[in-house]
Amino acid sequence: MTLRIRQPRAGLLLVPAYVLLALTVVAPVLVVIVLSLFDYDPLLGTADFVALDNFGRVLSSDEFGRALVNTAIYLILTVPVTLTASMLVALGIHSLSWGGTLWRNVYFLPVASTLAAMAVAWRWLFYGGSGVVDATVGRVLGVEDWLHSTTLALPAVAVVGTWENVGFAVVMFLAGLSAVPPQLLEAARLDGAGAWSRFWHVTWPALGPAVVFTLIITTRNALKVFDQVRVMTEGGPVNSSTTLSYLLWERGIRFLDVGGGSVITLVLLALILGVTAIQLGTVGLRWERAGTR
Amino acid sequence: MTARVVTRQVLTHLALAVGGVVMLAPFAIMLWTAFVPERLVFGGAGLGDLTLENFRIAVRESDWLRAYRSSVIVAAVTFASQLLTCLPAGYVLARHRFRGRSLALGVMFGCLIVPGMVIAIPSYVMISRVGLLDTIAALVWPGLTSAFGIFLFRQFILTLPQSIFDAARMDRVGEFGMVWRVVLPNVKPAIAAFGIFSVVSSWNDLFWASVVLQSSANATVPFAITQFADQEAGVRYGAQMAAATLAVAPLIVAFLLAQRQFVRGINLNVAD
Numbered sequence: 180m181t182l183r184i185r186q187p188r189a190g191l192l193l194v195p196a197y198v199l200l201a202l203t204v205v206a207p208v209l210v211v212i213v214l215s216l217f218d219y220d221p222l223l224g225t226a227d228f229v230a231l232d233n234f235g236r237v238l239s240s241d242e243f244g245r246a247l248v249n250t251a252i253y254l255i256l257t258v259p260v261t262l263t264a265s266m267l268v269a270l271g272i273h274s275l276s277w278g279g280t281l282w283r284n285v286y287f288l289p290v291a292s293t294l295a296a297m298a299v300a301w302r303w304l305f306y307g308g309s310g311v312v313d314a315t316v317g318r319v320l321g322v323e324d325w326l327h328s329t330t331l332a333l334p335a336v337a338v339v340g341t342w343e344n345v346g347f348a349v350v351m352f353l354a355g356l357s358a359v360p361p362q363l364l365e366a367a368r369l370d371g372a373g374a375w376s377r378f379w380h381v382t383w384p385a386l387g388p389a390v391v392f393t394l395i396i397t398t399r400n401a402l403k404v405f406d407q408v409r410v411m412t413e414g415g416p417v418n419s420s421t422t423l424s425y426l427l428w429e430r431g432i433r434f435l436d437v438g439g440g441s442v443i444t445l446v447l448l449a450l451i452l453g454v455t456a457i458q459l460g461t462v463g464l465r466w467e468r469a470g471t472r
Numbered sequence: 473m474t475a476r477v478v479t480r481q482v483l484t485h486l487a488l489a490v491g492g493v494v495m496l497a498p499f500a501i502m503l504w505t506a507f508v509p510e511r512l513v514f515g516g517a518g519l520g521d522l523t524l525e526n527f528r529i530a531v532r533e534s535d536w537l538r539a540y541r542s543s544v545i546v547a548a549v550t551f552a553s554q555l556l557t558c559l560p561a562g563y564v565l566a567r568h569r570f571r572g573r574s575l576a577l578g579v580m581f582g583c584l585i586v587p588g589m590v591i592a593i594p595s596y597v598m599i600s601r602v603g604l605l606d607t608i609a610a611l612v613w614p615g616l617t618s619a620f621g622i623f624l625f626r627q628f629i630l631t632l633p634q635s636i637f638d639a640a641r642m643d644r645v646g647e648f649g650m651v652w653r654v655v656l657p658n659v660k661p662a663i664a665a666f667g668i669f670s671v672v673s674s675w676n677d678l679f680w681a682s683v684v685l686q687s688s689a690n691a692t693v694p695f696a697i698t699q700f701a702d703q704e705a706g707v708r709y710g711a712q713m714a715a716a717t718l719a720v721a722p723l724i725v726a727f728l729l730a731q732r733q734f735v736r737g738i739n740l741n742v743a744d
Contacts, residue, residue: 189568189647192560193576199557199617203591204583210594221600268491271484278485284731285492288499291727291734295678295694296719299701300502303709309514311501342495350739403589406678410698424589431593432683440593448590455585 208448215441222435233438237430243443245418246426249333250450253422254401256337257344261397262390264341265348270378272349273356283353287346294343298410301339302326305411329419332412336420339407344400348393355389356382391463395455402451423447499720506713513709526714530700533711535688536718539696545608546692547671550615554670555663557617560651562625567637580626583619592683599684610684611692615674621666624740628662629655668730668737675723693719 215233219226237243268286272279289297304311307324312335317323325331359382367377405424408414414421414429421429427447431440506526508517530536565576595614596605604610632655640654656663678694685695697719704712727734 189564190570192564192647192651196557196561196617196622197576197579200579200583200619203595203614203616204586204619205579207591207594207598208586210597211590214594214597219597221597224601264491268488271488274484275481280731282488282492283735285488286495287731287735287738288724288727289495290738291672292499292720292724293676293694293697295676296697296716297498297502299697299712299716299719300498302701303505303713304498304501306709311497342498345495347739350735354739399587403587405589406694409678409682410701427589427592428679428682432596437593437597444590444593448586451587452585 211441211444214437215445217438219437220435221437229438233442237439237442238446242418242421242426246421246423246443247446249418249420250402250422250424252333253337253340253404254398256334257340257401258394258397261341261344261348262394265345265352265393268345269349269352269356273353283349286349289343290346294339294406295410297343298339298407301335301342301407302411305335326412327416329416332416332420336404336407336411339411340401340404343407344397348397351389351393351396352386355386359385391458394462395458398454398458399451402447402454423450502713502716502720505710506717508710510708510710526708526710527718529708529711530715530718533703534696534700534715536696536715539691539693539719540722542608542611542690543675543692546611547674549608549612550674551667551670553612553616554618554621555667558621559625559655559659559663561622563629563651563655565622566626566629580619580622584623588614589679592680596683605684606686606690607684608690611681611690614680615670618670620740621670624662624666625659628659632658664733665737665740668733669740672723672734672738693722 216228216230217226218229218233268282272282275282305313305325307313307327312325313323317325322328322331325335363381363385364377367381372380403424404422405428408420408422408425409428412420414425423443424447427440427443430436430443505513507522507524509521509523509525512521565573565580591614599605599610599613604613636654636658637650640650645654675692676694677692678698681692681695682698685691688696688699691699697715700715701712704715
């Protein structure tokens, strides 16, 4: 490819970044498509073309179906709670006349900490019987030993995911809130609008872009969940907390099923791009229209 | 302030404190258990029982200095390489019109929306073919450049006034000098934010380390703590919490020292 640039040397400045992007992103994305069509053995270095066999094998397996359902459940358990809780926390912090920064930092601390290590701590909190969760929440709800339960292991992992992501969303919403024009809120108040009415008609529409953006990022984070699954449950018991992203690693790397792992990679890629596109097309567009009403 | 306003402020503080307890409890319990003797981790320990024994076990069973060193090397090489490649590219994309520019921008956006997990298996195959599994080189490989970095620097450079570039051109500053002597000093806030984002991302990464590492020889901090927790599963919770404390400490301390910069940097998180 020849680039015509006013100063001949300027084009050279693009070369390192783009060569590396080609090698580390573009080439792997193309290679993963090829690998999904082969039975590749990384130990022997042999590859047999098997057409769509990997797709048939993986997509029809119980393990894959389970992971797909778990990923959907994880998404439903984490994203709405994260967004609602963060919105309440952000509105609270925003309304304070002093001490707001302290609270922001408290809620942000989990975002800044190494999740793999905190998942080890959470595993201890969820320890069956005498762990803190069983001794408090467990007593109230009448449940125990979440990590060894096929129904509660996934919710336990979702609790950690929510705990980790709230602070990120709080900071996004605080930035959005500080951009709401105060004279509009004041005008609404003088017109006799109550607190809820002011939120719904002034604050909420102005927060639109921040909400859409945070929705997209938290959804992506949920689809990529790995650390706490790896540390706390290893996908168990009996695959009850295996998500697609964890299955990708377990199949493709731990069990060296390169073809199968590549199929899961393509499904995950399609899912992430598809969900982002749908969110932009529905919520994103509605907000754009709402902004002009 | 009226009494009603004060009451509302106090109630808001209280409500935030309730949530804050949930946010901080894992840290508090981790720290407490780390300093309590193993036989008392299930309760009954008082302040007089506190001990460093768990930390002795954690340090004896796993080489934390080596893990810190690996993580520091990976984070430093990653950030240096991203700065060296992304800043020039961001500059050219912001300030030059050339044939292929929209293609270059398209490639950048395309790479931006592809999640990092997608490259794991093909990159694993490539790295194993060249015999570099389980090395520092393998750990830094996918982060040598960053589509997000190019994007961020380009956006920032677009906002700079044209006059500083014109003035430099009058002084016959070449393109190379333009990047490092004109752009660099003007984009320091962007570099600081991106630097924190980059270092925190590579420091915390468990997924890629789990793809390319096979032994503890080059274990990074998240990989080392995961290995340790696997070995100790079901036993010695005190030692596990001591190890977890050692693993989270560096970033927590850094965060407490530079809270505002951290919040800005980490919340750049638009791509992986």
